[in-house]
Amino acid sequence: MSLPQPLPSVPAADEIVPAMHRIINKYDAIRTQILQTTTPSTASFSNVTLPLVNVENAVQGELGMIDMLQYGSPSLETQGAFDEARKLYLKASALWVADEPFFRLLEAAREKPEFQALDPESKHWLEKELLEYRHAGHGILGNVELEEYQKRNMEIAELERKFQQNLAREAGGVWFTLEELAGVPGEELAKWRDSPAEAGLTNEKHQQRKKFVPFANGGTLAVLTHAHSPETRKRMFLEDNVKLKENMPLFEDIIKRRARQAQILKYPSHAALRIERRMVKTTEWVKGFLRQLQATLCPYGRGEIAVLQRRRLEDLRARGQFRDKEAGDSFPPWEKRYYERLVQREFEVDQLTISEFFPLERTATNMLGIFASLLNLRFDSIPSEKLARDVIWHDTVRVFSVWDTKEDAFIGYLYFDLLWRENKYRGNQSVNIQCVFVPSLFRSRLPLLMTDTGLSTARWKQAIPVDDSNVFIPNSNPY
Known part of the structure; x- marks a missing residue:
């Protein structure tokens, strides 16, 4: 089977840090060139922003693959190399956004008349880049304050790394x-x-x-x-x-430090700072939306808990365990799953029996079939024997080529990494490994996306319980 675009190689542990050095060097070189050849009076999108865009397009696939390994790699050596590479990238990023002369060039490019003639994506890219610099303190803080602010951001990043590492390596x-x-x-x-x-x-x-x-x-x-x-x-x-007690002080410290950093930039909260990068622009809208959800959903939730509580009290009386009058006044959270199962059994819903008809491979691929019918797509599974060892990070990973059925055009690749394993990141996430772009200076590259979960280790062919806790609808999570 011939593929329109080769699958990218997964870097080995000893290749990750050198690759990150190469990526950083490319950014450093183009930024130095821009600073040497451009002034605020001559700055424009084409000579300040576009060169950065071209470098980002050239390296983002490799950068995305390195980032993916923090979630999927079973190797502690690889994860250690990722941690080192991440530190290098964070340090370089801090130096980039601390560069006031470059910020002035971006500001000047934004003010030029040609900015208004740019396409929406180009405008968005420049606005996003300027926002990164403003969130780093430019236009608000003095030089000494900027340096201190960046130092504190690096300290927060290190706390976040420790928090995530504890989460990934939890084995209690x-x-x-x-x-x-x-x-x-x-x-x-x-x-x-x-x-x-x-x-x-x-x-x-x-x-x-x-x-x-x-x-x-x-x-x-x-x-x-x-x-x-x-x-x-x-x-x-x-x-x-309480399985990760060591994360509690880290979590509290991160929250306090983030709040202080936001207040230094004149934001009322960390949320108010972060939301500027989102489609929704105010925390007030989010709070109102959540209140609306609460008003709509909580009555249904209370009704469902009432059904479970009645079944629980019946069970306690039948077992002779209903001794405490207060037992009927509250519903302990650890009872929810058990009594959901008993209520379902009364309606002759047997999740284990049903799950026999839903082996993981069939369930996952049939879900893709639903998306395919809705979005005019086709997902073709690439046979395991066609996948070289250097293009997947574990032998349970499945890869699909994705096609537009209207145009019969190849769109990109989807990776499924669904099973739990030792040292794998705990949680469900969708990771954009590579975004689409068709530049003039580089070969066209198409999207790569990984859907990552930690389902219990049934084999790929075995059944999994049909339970909404095992259903994950991916959402974009770019690097």
Whole structure:
């Protein structure tokens, strides 16, 4: 099978930092050239902004692939190399936006009459670049203040890196006896490791054997959904919610530092500063929108919780566990999954049985079929044997070529990286690896997008529960 555009190579760990140095050097070279050949009186979009755009187009695919590895790479060596490369890029970016002479050139280009004749995308790019400089303090702070402001931004970036690293490498869990895990399906129990100290327990003490239930890889969800013991569910929920204690002081410190930085630039909050880069331009609109959602959705939520609470109280009475009068006054959050399952069972909805008809591969590709019919697209799966080892970062990654059915035109590639694995970033995200562009100086390049999730490690051909917690609709997340 011949592909219209070769898949890009995934850099090895020892290639990441040199690649980042090359990218930074390209930016440095063009910025130096612009500063040496342009003055505010001669500055224009074509001689200040366009050269930067051309460099960005040339390097953004390689930069995007490096960025992707923080989410998908199973190698701690690769993730360490990414961390080093990210530090290099952040340091270079800080130096770029601290450059007041370059800011003056951008301002001058924005004020030239030719700016009004530019296409909307070009206008947006220049406005966005100027906003980056203003958010760095230009036009507001003096030289000494600018330097201090940038230093504090770098400190925040380092705190964010530590926070994300802790999140990605979290490997905690809870030890339970088999008795405490009564109700959890056998296929889930089989995934969890036994306590080595109890290998010699007799059959009579089988229920006292212990299993280590990880927070990741579906462990928490399985216990909250299936374990009969309320105490087991409660313990799992509470332990899961305090699993990253080391992130709490980092989180609080980041919030306080961000707020101080925003106030230095005369913004009332960090949110007010950040929202200028979004389609919605005011925090007041967002607050109003959320209040509207709250007024609309909360009554439905209260109704659903009331149904679950009635089922819970029936269950507690049937078990002889309804001893506390206050038990009926509140609905603990760790009970939601379990009683949702019981209510569904009353309506003869068996998620495990249904899931047998939805193996992951079929479910994922059929979802693509829905998007294809709505958007006039075609997703062609590229066979695994056609994927060289240097174009995917793990053997569970699937790649699709994407086509416009109206024009029978190739659009780009979509990567699916859906299964949980050790050292993989926890969470669901869509990563733009490469955006489309058709410049005059470079070969046309087409989009690359990765959809990344951490579904429990059923094999690609096996079933996954049909549960909305396992459905992720990707949203763009550019570098």
